[in-house]
Amino acid sequence: MQTTHLVILAVYILAMLGIALFFLRSGKLRGGDDFLFAGRSLPRPVMIATMLVTWVGSGTIIGGANFAYTYGPMAGLVFFAGTPLGILVLLLAARRIRRASRHTIPELLEVRFGIGVRTVAAVVTTIAFLGLTASQFVGGGYVVSLVTPLSATQGTVLIAVVVTLLTISGGLFSVAYTDFVSAILIVLGLFMALPLVFAAVGGPGAYWDGLPEQARTFSGGLSALQLLGYFLPLFLLLLADQNMYQRLAAAKDEREARSSTTGMLFGSFFVFIPVVLLATAAAVLMPGINGDMAVLSLASEGYLPAVLGGLILAGAVAFVITTGSSYMLSGASNVAYDLYARFVGDRVSERRKLVVQRLSVLGIALAGLALSLYFPTVLELQMYSYTVYGAAITPVVLSVLFWKRATTAGAVAALVVGAATTIGWQLAGTPGGLNGVIVALPAALVALVVASLLTKAPDPERVAAAVAAPDTDQPGTVSDASGTAADAGGTKA
Structure with a gap:
């Protein structure tokens, strides 16, 4: 444990909580829509940042x-190629997706299949x-255990508390603006670390020669099916990720949403490539360590200057906090809109929805903590979660957009x-040794x-009706005082 690392991490967490407190006291949250969509007022740089760091959480850095x-x-x-490829697909379908938001x-x-499908989908989405x-709680616990005297389990609890407070306080307002700060921290730390780590390895030639023999092959020793099993979950999740749809619903208009999607596409390379290079350099410098700790150990074991190591560790926590708060917020919307408001009554006030969303965030935090004890690594937990969503939800969402013959029975x-x-x-x-997506995706498609x-x-x-702009006069649809739902709605990306 280094004092410098601890100070930098503490300053970062306090800054995030300060932003959350500002939005809690700002009076911007007037109801459930503001909690979920931040008043549809997010500027482009904030949109790009919140989309990027929402997507690349502990599943990336750990x-x-x-x-x-x-x-x-x-x-x-x-493994990471699913993200840019998924974004490209969504850009091609962005207009159709926006109309259906x-x-x-x-x-x-x-709208397409009826209330029964909505209920089943809400349960599946919440599970995923x-x-x-x-996975974000577990990843954060790893980082905290490196920087403080706390154990990984104690660190997991601490991160869960911070993420929950951040999400409950300001909804997407606090989440998006903390994402903006975190994105700058993350990208800066990764790129500053690259030349220093490669210098420690001895240069590109020594790096390549130092890799294990199978690590120098295209598949890394995996079979084609095994490699596909790691690629598909990330790709499928991105194609229909509710969290990203909601992010783009918070853009000012369709042009801002499309520009933000393009920005996320280019920004993703500034995260994934450095992470791959740093992690594989760690395989040369520190063979035999827990792979979850690959990038984190470079920061904590003296391969980087103390200040830069602290930035990397704080950046890892930033990944965890931003992605964890985003999925908590999105899951809470399922409880508030798909279960509570739908079955209690269409005339539920926005203020009541806000209360339900906040209580749902707390419930998701407690359930997430319990689930974190079952899976031994972040990689296993994220593959399970990606596949639950990608194999079950994505085929049904794409059938709404592209297959007119799909029926309610097929969706269920x-x-x-x-x-x-x-x-x-x-x-x-x-x-x-195959990830579940190799079996679950074909099974779901055949069933559909x-x-x-x-x-x-x-x-x-x-x-x-399912692919048309929603009627803003109907309860539960996306509305915007300044324009149509088509202008304010969200695409995913």
Whole structure:
């Protein structure tokens, strides 16, 4: 433990809590919509930053670093390739996605498939987001244990408390602006660390020669199916991630949303590439360590100056806090809009929705802490969570946008089969060393297609309504006093 690291981490956490306190006292939160969409007033730099660091949490700096450390730089780049490829797909479909936007993904599914599908989707989404939240808590606990006398478990609890306070206090306002500060810290720290770490290795030639033999291959020693099993979950999650849809719903207009998506695309390379290079350099400098700690150990074990090491560690906590708060916020919206408001009554006040969202954040935090005790590594936890969402939710969302023949029975079948197969595969111990997505995604797609073709084709008017701008006069739809829902709605990216 270094005093410099501790001071930098403490200053960062206090600064984040200060931003949260500012928005708590600012009076900007007038209801559930403001809590979720930040008044649809986020400027472009803040939009780009919040999208970027929301997406690249502990799954990048810890889970992704573990993968690169274990399997090498080329396999590591394949692992992360799902993000830019997913963003490109979404840019091509951005206009269609924007027209179909709602508060939550399950709300979108209700328009096409009915309330039953919305309820099932809300439960599946919440399960996936619990796992994603838990992975951030675990990752933060690792960092805190390196910098303070606390154990990893105690650090996990501390991070859970900080993330919960940040989310409850200001909703997306506090989350987005802390994301902006965190993005600057993260990118700056990673790029400053690269030349110093490669100098410690002895240069590019020594780096390549020092890698294990299998780490110098394209697949890192994995079979094609195993490598695909690591690529697909990230790609599928991004294609229909409710969290990202809601981020873009907070943009001022469609132009800002598309520009922010493009900014995220380019910004992602400034995070993933340094993480892969740093993690694989750690494999040369520190063989045999826990892969989760690859980048973090470079900062804590004296390979970087104390101040820069402190920035890297604070940046890792920034990843955790921003992504954890985002998934907690998004999961709370499922409880408030898809379950509470939908079944209690359409005339629930915005103030009441705000209270429900805040209570939901607290519940998600407690459940996430419990789940964090089940999975031994961040990488395993994130693969499970990505697959639950990507295999179950993504096929159904894409069918709303691109397949008119999909029916309610097909949607329910895909949701149930995708989620059940993922959970069952995990409980069975991932047979053959394959991640659940290799089995769960085909199973969900077959269930969607077969059940749809065996049942009556949907009403064409309902199909058209699902991809049209929502009626702002109807309860529970996205509205904006300054324009149409099409202008304010969110695409994902």
